[in-house]
Amino acid sequence: MDLRSKVLIIGGTGYLGKRLVKASLEQGHETYVLRRPEIGVDIEKIQMLLGFKKQGARLVIGSFNDHRSLVEAVKQVDVVICAVSGVHIRSHQILLQLKLVDAIKEAGNIKRFLPSEFGTDPARMADAMEPGRVTFDDKMVVRKAIEEAGIPFTYVSANCFAGYMVGGLCQPGHILPSRESVILFGDGNKKSIFVDEDDIATYTIKTIDDPRTLNKTVYIRPPANILSQREVVELWEKLIGKELEKSSLSEQEFLNIMKDQGYAEQVGLTHYYHVFYDGCLTNFEIGDDAEEACALYPDIEYTKVEDYFKQYL
Numbered sequence: 523m524d525l526r527s528k529v530l531i532i533g534g535t536g537y538l539g540k541r542l543v544k545a546s547l548e549q550g551h552e553t554y555v556l557r558r559p560e561i562g563v564d565i566e567k568i569q570m571l572l573g574f575k576k577q578g579a580r581l582v583i584g585s586f587n588d589h590r591s592l593v594e595a596v597k598q599v600d601v602v603i604c605a606v607s608g609v610h611i612r613s614h615q616i617l618l619q620l621k622l623v624d625a626i627k628e629a630g631n632i633k634r635f636l637p638s639e640f641g642t643d644p645a646r647m648a649d650a651m652e653p654g655r656v657t658f659d660d661k662m663v664v665r666k667a668i669e670e671a672g673i674p675f676t677y678v679s680a681n682c683f684a685g686y687m688v689g690g691l692c693q694p695g696h697i698l699p700s701r702e703s704v705i706l707f708g709d710g711n712k713k714s715i716f717v718d719e720d721d722i723a724t725y726t727i728k729t730i731d732d733p734r735t736l737n738k739t740v741y742i743r744p745p746a747n748i749l750s751q752r753e754v755v756e757l758w759e760k761l762i763g764k765e766l767e768k769s770s771l772s773e774q775e776f777l778n779i780m781k782d783q784g785y786a787e788q789v790g791l792t793h794y795y796h797v798f799y800d801g802c803l804t805n806f807e808i809g810d811d812a813e814e815a816c817a818l819y820p821d822i823e824y825t826k827v828e829d830y831f832k833q834y835l
């Protein structure tokens with residue numbers, strides 16, 4: 523008898539979601555992906571969903587505008603993973619997720635729910651700066667609803683997605699590494715954590731049937747990828763055999779630039795601020811009430827930043 527849980531992925535067409543679908547199938551789970559009618563004639567998304575079907579996933583029709591359809595979708599599985607976005611759209615992600623919590627509560631059969639977190643642990647960001655704190659506040663509202671409903675959960679704190687941060691040498695507005703120059707946050711020495719998005723998906727799926735991760739936060743902290751911005755740059759310089767021209771942005775200069783941006787940009791920049799000036803991803807030890815993914819699953823060979831860079835050569 524196959525004891526692996528059946529999984530429903532919501533937001534399966536997204537940047538992280540599509541990787542979660544792949545990892546779930548690879549790890550042998552019966553995998554369901556929500557197909558929402560609102561997609562309409564977006565050919566790329568429809569093709570992606572049909573591609574999942576070819577790889578063995580089942581498509582379930584359901585919409586956040588139709589509570590019953592969500593309940594019915596949830597009833598078909600044991601585990602729900604949500605990967606909807608909405609970081610920059612106030613309340614979009616929170617509203618969707620609260621609707622999902624209602625549906626899971628009513629369905630009553632879910633053994634594990636993983637809400638759309640996958641970043642900085644919001645529980646540690648109570649003092650975060652405006653306006654970016656909205657992301658953390660919203661995620662905490664969803665956590666509260668999950669816990670009040672008594673839904674078993676795992677929260678995945680995935681730190682920095684490598685595609686955004688490694689690719690851009692940690693600079694906002696850049697996703698390809700320059701061969702000429704880089705701007706450092708202050709002295710560039712605050713430690714951060716970088717994780718390949720495929721690895722995030724692999725670790726996430728590993729947690730869903732693991733009793734050690736029940737009702738806990740799981741941090742993904744690949745030891746070789748705990749690096750400062752300066753160290754990230756040095757790895758790139760080593761690969762291209764060239765030293766980049768470096769300049770530095772003081773904390774105050776960064777805050778001044780931030781002030782002049784639009785709301786969505788300010789939300790994003792707040793996160794850079796806390797990661798690269800505060801060191802918010804590494805300034806704490808993981809306590810007994812949480813777990814670390816690489817320690818739980820030492821057999822997984824994660825991608826090191828130096829190898830991640832090779833795709834840009």
Ligand code: NDP
Binds near residue numbers: 537538539639641
């Ligand atoms: P994407 O924007 O790439 O994908 C979002 C998904 O949500 C899509 O599949 C989309 O579906 C779905 N969605 C949006 N609205 C609805 C709706 N009304 N009903 C159903 N589905 C909907 O998201 P990301 O992969 O970038 O983000 C996923 C998570 O990762 C978020 O929690 C985000 O905060 C986090 N993240 C963390 C980062 C980090 O560095 N730590 C970086 C980026 C994200 P459809 O295709 O149908 O529109």
